[in-house]
Amino acid sequence: MTGNTSYDSTRPVERPRVVLRSRRAARGGVREHGPMRAIRLVTPGDAAALADVLQASREFLAPWEPVRGEEYFTESGQRAMIEVALARHEQGTDLPCVITGEAGQVAGRINLSQIVRGPFESCSLGYWVGAAHGGRGLASRAVADIVAAAFGPLRLHRIQAGTLVHNVRSRRVLERNGFARFGLAPRYLSIAGQWQDHVLYQRLRDTGSAAG
Numbered sequence: 001m002t003g004n005t006s007y008d009s010t011r012p013v014e015r016p017r018v019v020l021r022s023r024r025a026a027r028g029g030v031r032e033h034g035p036m037r038a039i040r041l042v043t044p045g046d047a048a049a050l051a052d053v054l055q056a057s058r059e060f061l062a063p064w065e066p067v068r069g070e071e072y073f074t075e076s077g078q079r080a081m082i083e084v085a086l087a088r089h090e091q092g093t094d095l096p097c098v099i100t101g102e103a104g105q106v107a108g109r110i111n112l113s114q115i116v117r118g119p120f121e122s123c124s125l126g127y128w129v130g131a132a133h134g135g136r137g138l139a140s141r142a143v144a145d146i147v148a149a150a151f152g153p154l155r156l157h158r159i160q161a162g163t164l165v166h167n168v169r170s171r172r173v174l175e176r177n178g179f180a181r182f183g184l185a186p187r188y189l190s191i192a193g194q195w196q197d198h199v200l201y202q203r204l205r206d207t208g209s210a211a212g
């Protein structure tokens with residue numbers, strides 16, 4: 001492709017750096033949502049808390065996640081992953097965040113990844129919430145926040161997310177946030193050691209849904 005239509009996902013992108021701090025929250029480093037604190041950028045200092053939540057949620061998360069090595073559940077493993085994620089954030093391809101609970105504690109992770117500019121202006125969404133923090137609306141609020149960041153400061157056009165067909169909680173989280181199903185991808189990802197079908201969802205900017 002040539003000219004204005006050229007599409008090079010590897011070229012450096014000009015993009016606003018998203019910090020996810022309101023003026024009020026700048027002191028504490030969290031974004032306020034009325035009584036809730038929903039998401040903020042992950043930091044290396046979150047590694048120990050994330051490792052704790054992951055260890056406590058290991059059995060709960062296993063059916064919904066890729067097979068993880070032992071290192072993933074350790075502070076050092078989490079720190080290494082966070083550093084990679086923050087480097088990608090600096091390059092403009094990821095927005096790696098923690099989901100925080102009612103008291104501001106680390107409850108999970110939510111990320112935009114594979115941010116691609118040009119005529120695509122799209123990204124992928126992924127998230128998890130620890131077993132002890134589930135069923136309180138944290139994931140739904142976190143998705144609402146990251147959607148606001150994607151279509152606000154990041155000026156993206158589209159967010160894609162895929163869930164296992166039987167992941168009713170995750171599908172509910174996406175649907176209540178205006179994501180619309182657009183396809184079924186057979187054997188799309190290796191989850192729990194098996195190549196499994198995924199329902200694909202998208203949300204487009206300015207529509208509140210995938211309808212365009």
Ligand SMILES: CC(C)(COP(=O)(O)OP(=O)(O)OC[C@H]1O[C@@H](n2cnc3c(N)ncnc32)[C@H](O)[C@@H]1OP(=O)(O)O)[C@@H](O)C(=O)NCCC(=O)NCCS
Pocket residue numbers: 060061064127128129130133134135136137138139140141162163164167168169170172173176
């Ligand atoms: C999916 C996940 C992120 C949801 O987190 P959460 O904070 O509990 O989600 P919320 O509380 O915001 O919303 C859950 C929704 O599922 C609904 N739900 C919960 N259990 C359900 C069930 N067994 N059947 C149907 N709906 C269910 C809840 O009622 C809620 O919907 P509502 O607000 O309309 O009532 C969390 O369970 C998780 O991390 N799971 C494992 C990892 C994962 O699946 N990640 C997503 C990969 S695509």
